[in-house]
Amino acid sequence: MASADLDTAATGSQWLDKETRETLVTVIRHGILLTWSFIVLFPLYWLASMSLKPPGQANALPPEWIFLPTVYNYIQLVQQSEFVNAFANSLFMVSASVVLVVLIGVPAAYVLSRYDIPMERDVLVWILSSRMLPPIAVVLPFFFIFRALNLFDSRIGMVLMYISINLSLVVWVMKAFFDGIPETLEEAARVDGATQFQGFMKVVLPAAKPGIFSVAIISFIFAWIELLFGLVLTSFEAVPVTLFVYSFIGSRSIEWGMLAAASTAMIVPVVIFLIAVNKYLAAGLSFGVVIKE
């Protein structure tokens, strides 16, 4: 594994002069990295190009590399009220869940960071354990309870499930962020006569804004790509967009062009979000262990 990083400044030159070796190393390095770039990009290009090909050309083999892009598939897609509904559903349910999970998780993370909580370690592991529960094991009880409470196929129910996916993430990441904000900030505010709550609202929260922003977007992504909860807990009213795309795959004769268009439409907003938060992503995903860039 280590040999892959051919450090340009490696010691000991026996069989090639320094300059040639450095050039060679650079070539190999970029060769590998460009190969992986191709592996990353080609499937995405293929999906997108499939969605932009006119119906007759979509499945043609050998593939028609040069084609006149058309938005035919997208128009077909948007004309289906089911797709528009599912997309709007997902946008609403996922956004609502993100707002709520931040409102619930951020204050709790603040307390975990600033106060001596009895058994703090256990509390944190307990929170992490909610991520260890496989969704399929969680969804089974909720299927019954949702039916009993009339929450089956409701947006409120789905929002609740999306909160359950992301709560541990928000608490862990935000605790790490608050740990990194010096306590003297609030103490200064307290000296100036602010209550603890005011200190939190006016001093700590603004300082933690980048963290809140990135954790919100990561939560959005995890909820946005979720399939299982939609599959089990909805039937018509609260169907998320993942389920709509899935129903395409499941159908007997697949309309490849439209399937590709729907799949692409699901990816695009997330790619934009990901690139926007790429700076904070590492801290977010590693629950705050890695903060430095």
Next chain:
Amino acid sequence: MSTPTQTETSNTQGLARLRDLWNDYLPYWFMAPMVLVMVMITFFPGAYDLYLSLIEEPTLNIFAAEFAGLSNFETAFTRGGAFHSFVITVTVVVSALFLESVLGFVLAALVSGVEDSNRMKSFYRVLFIIPMAVAPVSLATIGRLMLNTEIGIIPYVINTATPFAAPSFLSDLPLLTVILLDTWNWTPFMFIIFYAGLSSVPTTLIEASRVDGAPLWRRYVHVIIPYMKPVVFVATLIRMIDLFRTFGVVYGLTQGGPGTATQLVSINIYEQMFINNQFGVAAAIAVVYLIFVIAIANIVIAKVGFEGVWD
């Protein structure tokens, strides 16, 4: 935490008391909603799964339930295919975790070695995280599109450019296909965390080992990786936990088939529940799975320790 003054009128006194109640118990108010939701999403499902697994027919009236003893568990492991699905799941988790860690680390090391002035560095860094944006459902679409024996580009390229005949990926190599697709999807996760971890290794530490004349691989094995231990540990643990949750891509790709070749535990539970209507059997598998996953995660946490992860 101001104390109410006696001179205030009773009305403002009431408000002040309310405010004090809010301020004095702030940590409790701040924690309460989180604890409430956590109890709901951890204890409740676990308890309900256990209850469902022990009864004959699901009923909301707990007192009317007929207890089935351990027969649901017995059915799960004899006719329910539970054992098979555990083996499949562990295979996928172990192979994908291994591939993603190694690949993620190699890519991170290669990218962080790109000359600083080079704009390629940020190009690679942003580009390499993109597959994470692909939802499992979309990934299944890509897989079906590109691997399809009739219209897929990959079998076509293999058939025309090489002397070999392309295998039928989804029916002959379903498990390998699932593992490789997951690797494509989630190597970025390992990459981005390892990349940040590598960047946080102090340059003085690397310089020192370089002066000592340590060869490259020794520098990694004895200096860099030990320094990054907490990062490696958390990345692997989180990815492992998430791999145990895998559902969407397999469901979209093969629905557990052909036969039961890709029947992960999550797929198995889903089928027992919604196709066979065997709620008790599904719950029994879920209970064993819960214990299994939490036990493994706890063993990993205890074994590797959490030093460096906590304050």
